Amino acid sequence: MTVLQIEDLHTVVRSGGRDLPVVRGVSLSVDAGEIVGLVGESGSGKSFTALSVLGLLPAGARVTSGRILVDGEDLLALRERDRRTRRGGTVAMIYQDPMTALNPLMTVGAQIAEGLRAHGIRGAEAKSRTLAAIEEVGLPKPDRIARSYPHRLSGGQRQRVVIATALALRPRVLIADEPTTALDVTIQQQILALVDELRASHDLAVLWITHDLGVVARIAARVAVMYAGRVAEQAGTRELFAAPQHPYSAALLASIPSPTDTVRGPLPQIGGAPPDLTALPPGCPFEPRCVHRESACAATEPEPVRRGGSDTACLVPRERWS
Amino acid sequence: MTMIEVTDLVRHYRTADGVVRAVDGVTFSVAEGETLGLVGESGCGKSTTAKLLVALERADAGRIVVDGIDVNAARGGEARRLRRAIQLVFQDPYASLNPRRRIAATLAEVLTVHGLARGAGVAKRVGELLEMVGLPPSVGDRYPHQLSGGQRQRVGIARALAVEPRVLVLDEPVSALDVSVRAEVMNLLASLREKLGLTYLFISHDLGMVRHLCDRIAVMYLGKVVENGDWRAVSDEPLHPYTRSLHDAVPVADPAVESGRTRRTLTGEVPDPAAPPPGCRFHPRCPLAEDTCRTTEPLLTPRGDTDREVACHLV
Amino acid sequence: MTQEMPPAATVAPVALPAPRTAGQPSLPRRVVADRNGLIGVVLIGILVLVALASLVHLGQDPLAQHRTGQLTGPSAAHWLGTDQFGRDIAARVAAGIFASLRVAVASVAIATVVGGLLGVLSGFAGGVLDAVVGRLTDVLFAFPATLLALALVAALGHGWFNTAVAIAVVYTPIFVRVSRGPVLTVRESEYVKAGQVLGFSRSRLLFRHVLPNVSAPIAVQVALALSWAILTEAGLSFLGLGTQPPNPSLGLMVSDARNFFPDAWWTLLFPALAVVVAVVGLNLLGDGLRNALDPRSVQR
Numbered sequence: 001m002t003v004l005q006i007e008d009l010h011t012v013v014r015s016g017g018r019d020l021p022v023v024r025g026v027s028l029s030v031d032a033g034e035i036v037g038l039v040g041e042s043g044s045g046k047s048f049t050a051l052s053v054l055g056l057l058p059a060g061a062r063v064t065s066g067r068i069l070v071d072g073e074d075l076l077a078l079r080e081r082d083r084r085t086r087r088g089g090t091v092a093m094i095y096q097d098p099m100t101a102l103n104p105l106m107t108v109g110a111q112i113a114e115g116l117r118a119h120g121i122r123g124a125e126a127k128s129r130t131l132a133a134i135e136e137v138g139l140p141k142p143d144r145i146a147r148s149y150p151h152r153l154s155g156g157q158r159q160r161v162v163i164a165t166a167l168a169l170r171p172r173v174l175i176a177d178e179p180t181t182a183l184d185v186t187i188q189q190q191i192l193a194l195v196d197e198l199r200a201s202h203d204l205a206v207l208w209i210t211h212d213l214g215v216v217a218r219i220a221a222r223v224a225v226m227y228a229g230r231v232a233e234q235a236g237t238r239e240l241f242a243a244p245q246h247p248y249s250a251a252l253l254a255s256i257p258s259p260t261d262t263v264r265g266p267l268p269q270i271g272g273a274p275p276d277l278t279a280l281p282p283g284c285p286f287e288p289r290c291v292h293r294e295s296a297c298a299a300t301e302p303e304p305v306r307r308g309g310s311d312t313a314c315l316v317p318r319e320r321w322s
Numbered sequence: 323m324t325m326i327e328v329t330d331l332v333r334h335y336r337t338a339d340g341v342v343r344a345v346d347g348v349t350f351s352v353a354e355g356e357t358l359g360l361v362g363e364s365g366c367g368k369s370t371t372a373k374l375l376v377a378l379e380r381a382d383a384g385r386i387v388v389d390g391i392d393v394n395a396a397r398g399g400e401a402r403r404l405r406r407a408i409q410l411v412f413q414d415p416y417a418s419l420n421p422r423r424r425i426a427a428t429l430a431e432v433l434t435v436h437g438l439a440r441g442a443g444v445a446k447r448v449g450e451l452l453e454m455v456g457l458p459p460s461v462g463d464r465y466p467h468q469l470s471g472g473q474r475q476r477v478g479i480a481r482a483l484a485v486e487p488r489v490l491v492l493d494e495p496v497s498a499l500d501v502s503v504r505a506e507v508m509n510l511l512a513s514l515r516e517k518l519g520l521t522y523l524f525i526s527h528d529l530g531m532v533r534h535l536c537d538r539i540a541v542m543y544l545g546k547v548v549e550n551g552d553w554r555a556v557s558d559e560p561l562h563p564y565t566r567s568l569h570d571a572v573p574v575a576d577p578a579v580e581s582g583r584t585r586r587t588l589t590g591e592v593p594d595p596a597a598p599p600p601g602c603r604f605h606p607r608c609p610l611a612e613d614t615c616r617t618t619e620p621l622l623t624p625r626g627d628t629d630r631e632v633a634c635h636l637v
Numbered sequence: 638m639t640q641e642m643p644p645a646a647t648v649a650p651v652a653l654p655a656p657r658t659a660g661q662p663s664l665p666r667r668v669v670a671d672r673n674g675l676i677g678v679v680l681i682g683i684l685v686l687v688a689l690a691s692l693v694h695l696g697q698d699p700l701a702q703h704r705t706g707q708l709t710g711p712s713a714a715h716w717l718g719t720d721q722f723g724r725d726i727a728a729r730v731a732a733g734i735f736a737s738l739r740v741a742v743a744s745v746a747i748a749t750v751v752g753g754l755l756g757v758l759s760g761f762a763g764g765v766l767d768a769v770v771g772r773l774t775d776v777l778f779a780f781p782a783t784l785l786a787l788a789l790v791a792a793l794g795h796g797w798f799n800t801a802v803a804i805a806v807v808y809t810p811i812f813v814r815v816s817r818g819p820v821l822t823v824r825e826s827e828y829v830k831a832g833q834v835l836g837f838s839r840s841r842l843l844f845r846h847v848l849p850n851v852s853a854p855i856a857v858q859v860a861l862a863l864s865w866a867i868l869t870e871a872g873l874s875f876l877g878l879g880t881q882p883p884n885p886s887l888g889l890m891v892s893d894a895r896n897f898f899p900d901a902w903w904t905l906l907f908p909a910l911a912v913v914v915a916v917v918g919l920n921l922l923g924d925g926l927r928n929a930l931d932p933r934s935v936q937r
Contacts, residue, residue: 041500041502154591154592155364155592156592157591184363184364184527184592185363185527185529185568185571185572186363186567186568186571186588186592187363187591187592188571188573189570189571189585189587189588190587190589192573193587211500211501212501212573213501213575214572214573214574214575215573216575217573217574217575217576217577217579217580218573218574218577218580237577238577238578241575241576241578242578251502252501252502253575255501255502255504255505256501256505256530256575257508257530257531257533257534258530258574258575258576259529259530259533259557259558259574259579261533261534262554264535266509266512266513267505267508267509267534269502269505269509270505270506273470273472274470274500376834377834378830378833378834401836402836405834405835405836406836409834409835410831410834412827412830412831414827417826417827417828418827418828418830418831419831420828420846421828421850422849422850431837431845432835435835435836435837435841436836478831481831481835485835485836
């Protein structure tokens with residue numbers, strides 16, 4: 001059952017007196033109990049997509065068109081007052097740096113309770129739900145954790161607290177923007193396992209943003225790969241890794257060393273550089289760097305087509321790749 | 323010939339929370355032309371080891387010998403020779419370049435300070451350095467903020483190579499770069515190693531990259547080396563329980579592999595280097611821990627007749 | 638008396654204006670692009686021109702007294718009117734502006750050089766030097782600024798240079814602090830560490846790498862210090878401690894004008910306005926400088 005549906009989202013950022021298109025027609029969906037990985041590099045627009053969903057774009061950025069449906073309700077059509085109740089309550093977000101996500105001057109328990117209070121839950125119920133949330137994220141002695149200040153906790157503990165805060169209100173959708181990138185790999189593993197469990201127990205729809213394809217392979221059921229503000233390819237995780245239909249996804253996967261390599265030659269590299277969003281070429285944005293390009297690619301920007309289990313924005317099917 | 327010899331290296335920091343034993347008795351060596359990978363998580367001491375090797379900090383005890391020079395004791399002329407022998411490539415390519423200097427000026431400064439070029443020769447050598455790292459000469463006129471992350475990192479490598487060192491310490495050289503750019507920088511490092519006969523100390527938390535570039539791998543935990551050996555052995559058949567947990571924890575970009583894995587998730591937190599556990603430092607999180615582990619610290623000892631060393635009572 | 642402007646140009650090696658980064662407009666242009674900076678530049682520009690005009694004796698003689706025509710309002714002959722001695726107020730205001738600027742520039746120049754140098758050295762070297770300088774600045778900070786200036790002027794005696802020295806002493810600790818902070822931060826930057834690993838000497842690191850990157854906050858502080866200096870000089874003269882009669886001074890003019898207000902309002906309004914314009918102009922210039930030097934506003 002689809003919980004989150006992003007339809008043809010367009011977001012711009014004001015820079016140097018002009019509007020820079022950072023999200024240029026992104027469509028994707030997340031079902032209940034499913035983790036969708038959103039992969040992209042810097043400048044791909046993945047973070048802006050996430051921030052657009054919650055209406056938390058920085059000053060100078062705004063959504064120009066599109067719909068964001070949560071349980072059928074278009075968040076962009078709501079008034080800010082109504083959108084604010086959805087924030088946290090229906091759609092929650094967690095970020096990369098748990099230290100800046102937590103107020104250093106408040107105990108952790110107070111911060112979770114504050115989130116509850118903003119949605120009308122107070123007093124004894126707030127307290128019990130706070131402790132339950134802390135316990136649910138695998139932190140022992142929830143009472144002691146609740147009375148601790150953030151700086152007394154480790155990075156992994158803090159990120160768990162952030163997740164507890166997000167889930168205390170029982171949202172339908174969780175958007176996670178690189179939440180494990182700053183963590184040690186053994187701690188990352190704990191957090192990934194935790195989120196996967198919570199996804200199942202809460203029937204959460206999770207949009208997981210990352211640049212780490214290994215994380216995607218581990219927890220995501222479906223993947224969307226973004227490039228230059230658009231979704232280049234969207235597919236089930238297995239399908240994408242087994243047979244990527246977009247040259248960018250293929251190149252990205254090829255450039256990562258495999259742990260089963262016995263011969264260690266040069267890694268396949270992608271030439272060129274990501275495009276300048278102020279001066280996008282008329283055709284496919286990946287075309288200048290694409291090794292499989294054809295003459296039609298520079299003319300018009302391809303729309304997504306269904307091919308080999310993926311929705312891919314590419315004119316050249318795999319069979320024709322050189 | 324041994325290019326780097328580190329013996330019982332110790333570096334402690336005095337902080338408000340107590341003494342942080344960042345590096346607490348580390349021993350390893352790197353042969354000429356070899357690449358040693360140093361892996362570990364936060365608090366293991368790999369970054370501190372890097373700083374000690376290039377004399378950014380002074381060790382409290384132990385010995386470091388690089389290309390025959392005693393790093394801790396080097397003064398005056400010896401210190402200058404040391405700067406020409408070993409150099410460091412930093413993790414953050416933006417922060418490691420002076421933002422107000424053009425690239426050519428940054429590179430030229432190194433050449434003039436060490437007397438490696440004069441007058442018109444400076445510009446020529448700067449051009450050669452840029453070419454060596456695959457950058458066009460026009461990059462010299464630019465400022466760091468006008469370059470991409472990958473280009474900046476190449477400049478960082480060029481700057482380190484300007485003194486014609488024998489050894490490069492690479493501190494997470496690709497971690498701050500986009501995924502698609504990492505491959506080209508790794509390829510550059512591999513080809514430079516071949517062309518110039520360099521010795522590398524490659525520090526990273528990315529086991530995939532370490533496995534790809536290194537001849538040998540040393541695993542660090544809480545200021546000590548817990549396992550050391552050939553790249554294939556340590557990466558594919560780890561012996562130490564920590565190395566195995568690390569190996570299990572690293573996500574692999576292949577869903578078939580991922581779903582097929584049995585994984586023991588390591589419980590507990592990354593430990594506090596100011597209060598290391600008694601006995602084996604890993605014992606609180608170790609699935610195999612026994613009584614000896616809690617009381618006696620295991621020494622790094624060879625296993626069989628291979629060059630593999632492990633610090634564990636049980637394997 | 639000759640003047641050299643801007644004062645920071647006499648202060649090497651603090652780099653001002655900042656080196657042009659390719660593709661970016663020059664610093665003066667960036668300051669002017671900022672609205673506050675533009676207004677500030679215009680206001681100060683006008684004041685400087687007026688002060689220079691008084692230097693070359695354009696217009697009336699500020700000291701010439703007339704038996705007739707005392708306390709007359711603005712007219713064709715005397716654009717801003719005359720004071721109680723029949724002296725031309727326009728000429729006196731112009732000369733007063735010059736006097737204020739002279740004191741301000743001299744005092745800030747001294748404070749910048751001494752304070753900036755001490756701050757940079759103590760931040761870079763640390764240790765005993767840092768501790769000693771720190772305690773000295775703490776002592777100076779303990780005194781309320783204006784009172785300290787007052788006490789120093791009373792002790793040093795009259796004359797514009799003594800006033801400048803007094804103000805400089807009060808402002809030096811501020812420059813020490815403003816220059817020390819950024820030095821501490823920049824000193825820890827990776828590019829400074831890279832320089833260490835590459836074998837650069839400490840003096841090279843200090844002068845060629847640390848200093849150019851801390852000039853921005855110092856520059857902003859210079860503008861603000863100038864505005865405070867003008868206000869303080871006016872205040873001291875108002876109390877009779879600065880420039881002595883019959884030399885023109887804005888503060889003194891305001892003080893004397895109190896007796897004739899509100900009938901001869903022009904005797905109070907114009908000198909007061911001059912002080913306001915100077916202070917506001919310098920503050921806006923400081924804002925413009927700060928916005929122009931903010932690395933986040935760098936255009937790519």
